[in-house]
Amino acid sequence: MIQLTNIDKYYDSKFQRTYVLKDIILEVKEGEFLSVMGPSGSGKSTLLNIIGLMDSPSSGKYLLDGNSVLDLKEKVRVDYHRNFISFIFQAYHLIEEMTVYENIETPLIYKGVKSHDRESMVADLLDRFNIVAKKDLFPQQLSGGQQQLVGIARAIISKPKLLLADEPTGNLHSTQGEMIMETLKELNNEGMTIIHVTHNEKFAQYGKRIIRLEDGNIRSDTNRKT
Amino acid sequence: MLKHNFLLIFRNFKRFKSSFFINLVGLSTGLACTLLIYLWVNDELNFDKFHEKGDRIFQVMENREIEGSIKTTGQTQDFLARVLAEEMPEIELATVVTPPNFFPSFTLSLAEKQVKGVAKFVGKDFLNIFSYPLLAGNKNTILANKNGIVISESLAKSLFRTIDNCVGKSVEWQIMDLKRLVSITGVFKDVPVNSSEQFDFLLTFDAFKDLIGIKGEEMNWSGSAPFFTYVLLKEKTNVDNLNTKVADLIKRKSKDDQHRTLFLKLYADKYLYGNYKNGIEAGGRIAYVNLFSIIAIFILLIACINFMNLSTAKASRRIMEVGIKKVFGAQRKTLVWQYMIESMLLTLLSLLVALVLVKLLLPRFSEITGKHLELLFGTRLTLASVIITLLTAILAGSYPALYLSGFSPIMLLKRQFSSSLGELWSRKGLVIFQFAISVIFIVSVLVVYKQIEYIQNKNLGFDKDNVLYFETDGKVIGNAETFISEVKNISGVVNASSMLGNFISTPEGGGMPGKIQWKGKEMILAGAAVNYELLELLGIEIKEGRTFSRLFATDQNKVIYNEAAIEAFGLKDPVGKIVDGQEILGVVKNFHFQSLHELIKPFCFRLEPQAGTSILVKIRKGTEEKTINELQKLYQSYNPGLVFNYKFLDQDFQAQYVAEKRVALLSRYFAVLALIISCLGLFGLASFMIEKRTKEIAIRKVSGSSKIEIVLLLTNDFTKMVIVSIFVALPISFFMVSRWLENYAYRIELDWLYFFGAGVIALLTAWLTIGIQTIRAAKINPAKSLASE
């Protein structure tokens, strides 16, 4: 599904060029559950952003689902974000002035789904995550774990093929974090490709494959024995 | 999607309550100003525009070259209309009329009833050229009968209580010692207020010719006459071609008049473009129309800037919202629309508030502008408000919309929340712009105020105070001398006299222009025919020689000049010398017989006690009410049933400056508004800035900064902006007020104090505004705000 070849990412400042990613070669197949680990500043987020079409590499090739996705027009990129790729964030990033229900509904609105269909889709997810009772609350009224559940619900409502999560458990207590990881695992079992960044060894083990970044290089790439 | 947007917008308003109110207040007052000014401008632009054939109605004007300069006048001879209609096939109809304000009011009598009204003598095609709709009578024959009269609806009502069946009835009109019995041939709908010709009834010009003894065929092209000539061109006439034909008419007819050129001016343009300088059209009221349109735009702009600044200032809080939306598939244009709709909604809301404000302020505004303005929603006003609102919404919303929608999700993910340098600069620039405009307004208000004060206190060379005058009517006419001496017997009367015409009349000032020959050249000289003691009554000072006196019978052939005239003649020791056959009796000090716009010109007093048409009375201060009562009794003992209409000279004097007084009053309101709206914006901006710097403030407090230091620190940025705006505003306002003052021959000196004062006012208000915020910020508890991070 994802094929990165010789991806470089660097920033030029006045006197020097700093590489954030250097010569990254990475292939991720459909259905994989990939954990990305590495010290802070090693380029994990940058890698995820490039994969998620939010940042572009300085050089290299990127095939997504067999198509080159560098230098996309806004319309095409927006299409990928509506139908193919979705995100979960460490800080949840729920929109404060929207209720739980409205937050989850947002991607469908941009996708142009009819209001009637939206209703049943959101209802299904609320049901699945056991948050029906919270649907009219505002994010600030929820616990961190609940907020992240809403974040996941929002991310998967448009049935994306690829789910990217940048430290989704970073702000959570371990029990809540575990619940989130269980949810991700379940989604992966249903066939969704997932890449997540984590600092937590235990959570990393939820992935079927773990890569470790260091100074912009992939130091190790191991498949978890099952 | 739309519902979703509205929901978000509504929640956003709730979240940012203070910006919401600042914007609402700013935009609604801005819109209210614009709408009020629109109503006024619209009224001005529609003045004299109601005539159906308006695009073909022209006034014949004349340029006279005298001593190297060209004087433009609409005054023509009575036969010009006839000659033009005969000789120019392009002219469909032509008419001669007596000009507006030519006569004092007439008295119409029907049996015991007496009504005063404004009369106009017009040629027979007058009603076929202009559109004054008739309620009774036949348009084509109504002015054919020399002894006919066409009266207005309200005149008919006050004479007969109804407009039915009044055609054919006889009424008598009277002015001074003239009276005629005429029969009513028709009734017209009252002349609309937006007409520069105002009259209550029409009489025929043929009757006027009889009255003053103009013979039918007499044509003396060299003479001068005060009449107006209007023509109606045939459809599709090329005006430029006709103008070249008309131009030489007088030159062709009269060898002695090679300095006189005729031209046609669109009647509908006269109201707004009535001024001429050296033969070239030089604006007129249109200057005020433009000025106020610009003021409206600027006030609205200031309010829009608040919206822009507050939207971008709160952007750091909305950056997340934008990023998320983009991540989940919102296109930029969708977001642009969302923010545009937000500004449209706010503007629409402001429009509603503005309409209420307009409704409330309209009576006062009408009073200030001297108009009858109404908020009537026709297509025009609706369209105008829609366009104004839409433009405001776009202007206010486009920058934040483009700015906000431009955030990339990457910024959100990387937490690059700091504002860019460009953004800060543009925000500062906009604040500077706002305050610069406010400062310009304040300088203008100060200067206009000072100039008007100067006008009020200027020694005019005569004493206008406590002098009232009224026209000689009815029985007073033959018995003026007795009447005057009886007036003098009233205890509150200081002095009484009479003169021909008015001493001050707008806008050219008093005095009849006359021609004299001096050293082989023709000179135009203003002058007045006066009675004994008029100069004393008015307190005009004698410089040399003496004033008219009853002790010398020969004074009737002698004249008194002002200093300017003597200077123009180049005479030394003028008393006793002869100018154009008349001996100089005395010289008076210069006095302002015209408004202070004009330099004092040569003026001449002649003694003609019998010629008086108005009686002037100087009253002892404090006895006005009682004295006027007695005057009225005396007047009515001569003229039972007639209304005693009097006016104070001071009223006429003040009337010379109506326009600038209106401007002064309005600009004061607008300046205050501009400043308030700017400060509102500053208030909102300051609160955002302080919010951003809470942590810094807390740290500074912890490390021992005093409250004062913190207040100064926070105020610093804004102070700099306001000071820059003052420096931007000063040259612009200097240029503007100097230009304005050039309209006055007599004016105040521009003092740096006005500019300094305006700067201080702006700075103080800004400080007051920010001060409220910064003092609150300086009081914050550092422990609390650091803990919350």
Ligand SMILES: Nc1ncnc2c1ncn2[C@@H]1O[C@H](COP(=O)(O)OP(=O)(O)O)[C@@H](O)[C@H]1O
């Ligand atoms: N716009 C930028 N300019 C310069 N350096 C940047 C920029 N964005 C990120 N970086 C640098 O790239 C490196 C990698 O960042 P990131 O991918 O966020 O690391 P991680 O997520 O692994 O902690 C960091 O050292 C960061 O300072």
Ligand SMILES: [Mg+2]
């Ligand atoms: Mg990171």
